[in-house]
Amino acid sequence: MGDSHYESFMGLGPKRIAHTEHWSNPDAETHISGIDYYAHPRLCRLKLREQYPDLLLPIPDTDEPRPRPEDQTDSGKGRWGDTYRDFWQQEDASHRFASYEDMLRFSPLEQGDFTDWHVVVDGDFRSEDVIYERFRKGFPAEWGDRAIPGAPSQTGFYNTLFMWPLLVFGYQNFLSICMEPEFDRIMDEFAEINRRVFRALARLPVNFVICHDDIALSTGPVCSPAWMHKHIFPRYEEYWDILKRSGKEVLFMVDGCVDAYADDVMACGARGIISEPYTDYKALARRYTNCFLAGEGDNRVLMRNDPAEIRAMVESMVETGKMSGGYMMCIGNHIPFNVPPEAVKRYLDLSQELAYR
Numbered sequence: 001m002g003d004s005h006y007e008s009f010m011g012l013g014p015k016r017i018a019h020t021e022h023w024s025n026p027d028a029e030t031h032i033s034g035i036d037y038y039a040h041p042r043l044c045r046l047k048l049r050e051q052y053p054d055l056l057l058p059i060p061d062t063d064e065p066r067p068r069p070e071d072q073t074d075s076g077k078g079r080w081g082d083t084y085r086d087f088w089q090q091e092d093a094s095h096r097f098a099s100y101e102d103m104l105r106f107s108p109l110e111q112g113d114f115t116d117w118h119v120v121v122d123g124d125f126r127s128e129d130v131i132y133e134r135f136r137k138g139f140p141a142e143w144g145d146r147a148i149p150g151a152p153s154q155t156g157f158y159n160t161l162f163m164w165p166l167l168v169f170g171y172q173n174f175l176s177i178c179m180e181p182e183f184d185r186i187m188d189e190f191a192e193i194n195r196r197v198f199r200a201l202a203r204l205p206v207n208f209v210i211c212h213d214d215i216a217l218s219t220g221p222v223c224s225p226a227w228m229h230k231h232i233f234p235r236y237e238e239y240w241d242i243l244k245r246s247g248k249e250v251l252f253m254v255d256g257c258v259d260a261y262a263d264d265v266m267a268c269g270a271r272g273i274i275s276e277p278y279t280d281y282k283a284l285a286r287r288y289t290n291c292f293l294a295g296e297g298d299n300r301v302l303m304r305n306d307p308a309e310i311r312a313m314v315e316s317m318v319e320t321g322k323m324s325g326g327y328m329m330c331i332g333n334h335i336p337f338n339v340p341p342e343a344v345k346r347y348l349d350l351s352q353e354l355a356y357r
Contacts (some may be wrong), residue, residue, distance in 0.1 A: 004054065005328075009208055009251060011290030013325025017318065018356035019054045020274070022334040024081030031341035032339065032348070038068050038082070052348050068307050069337075079337055087118050093170030103169050104182040108189040119167040120158040125193045132200035143205040147247070156210035156253075159198060161211055161235050162222075164190040178223065187231045198239040202246035209248050211240070211270075218257035218278045225260075233264050241270035251292055259283070266291070276332040281320050290325035295332025302331065302343040307311035310343060314350040322357050329355050 004018040011020060026037040033047040042063040048055065066082055076084035097103045112126035124130050135155060147153050159167065165186065166174045177183055201209055215222060215232065240250045252270040257278035265273060272292025273284065281296040301313045314329075321327040329351050 003150060005056070006150055006207070008030055008326055008328050009152060009249065009292050010121055011292060011324070011326035013273070013290060013357055014090065015357050016054065017321040017329055017351075017357060018339045019052075019056070019329045020349065021055065021057075021330055022332075023055075023057055025335050025339055025341070025344060026336050027337065028079060028083045028103045028335070028339065028341040028344040031344050033067040038066050041066055044153065052352065054352075055348070061190060066138055081337060093168060093173060097169070097173070100173070103173060104180055104186070106168075106186065108164070108168070108186065109194055114168075117168070120163070125196060128196040128200050128204050131197055132203050135200060135204055139205055141148055145203065145205055148205045149207075151207060154208040154251075155201060155204055155206050156212060157201060160193070160211040160213040160239070160252075161190060161194055161232055161305075162215050164193070175222075183290070184231075189262070191235050194235070194239060195242075198242045202240045202248065207248060208271075210245050210251045210253050210274075211236075212253040214255040216254055216258045216275075218276070219254050220257050221260050228261065228264070233268055236270075238266035244269055263287075272326050274328075274330065279332075281327075282323065285320055285323035288324075289319070292326035292328070293320070293324050294328040294330035296320055297329065297331035297347070299331050299333045299335060299339055302335070302339045302347060305343040305346075307346060310346050311350055314347065314354055318354050318356075321355065325357075327336050 004014040004016050005020070007014040009017045009348060029037045029044050032051065033044045035044040035047050037044045040063050042060045045057055045059045048057060049059065053278055069079060069082065072084060074084060074086060076086040077088050078085055086152075088131050092130065099104070113124040115122050116356070121129040123134055133175070138155070143153075165178065165183075169177065213232075221228070243250055250269055251274060252265050252273060253274045254265075255276055258265070258273060258275045262273060262279070262284055266288060272288070272294075273279070273292040276295055277298035279294055279295065284291065284293055296317050297313060301309050317327075317329060321329070331347070
């Protein structure tokens with residue numbers, strides 16, 4: 001019997017429809033496991049894995065208690081799981097540049113080192129070897145330089161390309177300058193940085209690379225097809241070819257509704273897409289034979305905590321799962337801290353009961 005996650009990523013249709021979840025709901029963990037997440041985070045996760053082995057949430061190294069949200073003095077920019085954020089990327093971007101003209105003079109290659117820039121994947125990007133060593137530290141030394149065949153081993157990169165200018169300049173600033181002629185040079189330089197990144201990722205002992213770029217909103221594309229075909233999609237094809245030649249498969253992660261660009265993403269070499277429930281998953285399952293698909297579940301349904309509605313959602317997800325051997329159960333717009341724990345448990349229990357091909 002193979003690994004259900006590996007088989008799902010590869011579209012091999014395991015009988016059990018596996019899970020991959022965006023999860024940050026400590027209260028749900030406490031409710032489901034019966035163990036206080038904040039007092040015993042490791043024991044809580046171990047119990048949760050015993051109850052739902054397919055969930056595969058990471059296990060903390062220690063059982064050291066964690067501060068409860070009400071005891072944290074800095075509420076920052078909003079809560080994420082058991083902590084608060086202390087920044088937004090858009091705000092950090094704005095104070096670095098005096099004007100739009102200043103942004104258009106910026107050289108990503110001259111900067112090179114984005115340590116403490118809050119671009120999600122901060123660090124020094126001036127050298128492929130430096131990038132490789134930074135990523136390689138996340139995997140056991142005994143893995144060597146080759147992935148274990150049939151393992152769901154993976155790494156990911158948040159700034160596949162579109163996120164770079166969005167995070168460096170801030171969302172509104174990016175949209176204000178992205179059509180200027182000078183912006184072509186900026187994108188060329190970000191593209192060169194990412195050539196280093198993807199050559200480094202190709203050397204890692206993993207079978208899958210999750211490439212993230214939020215190229216869509218809940219209503220559809222952020223930028224026009226013409227802009228995307230000039231600046232983004234040709235480089236996806238280039239980068240993902242680097243990975244595929246090293247034996248890796250690409251799983252593309254994107255927020256919003258990616259219907260308009262799904263065909264482009266797949267044509268560039270992705271094995272499949274993980275997105276949000278705004279995307280039409282049944283259409284993708286019909287169009288691409290056994291591609292990887294995840295994210296059809298909707299946290300707005302969980303928030304309403306209606307048992308019949310949650311069951312109908314799970315039944316619809318299972319229907320899609322039977323259409324595609326790469327489909328995985330996933331609440332695409334996240335399971336954040338404020339989703340009712342009872343609804344989360346109901347979703348997981350119904351998935352255990354119904355999610356079979």
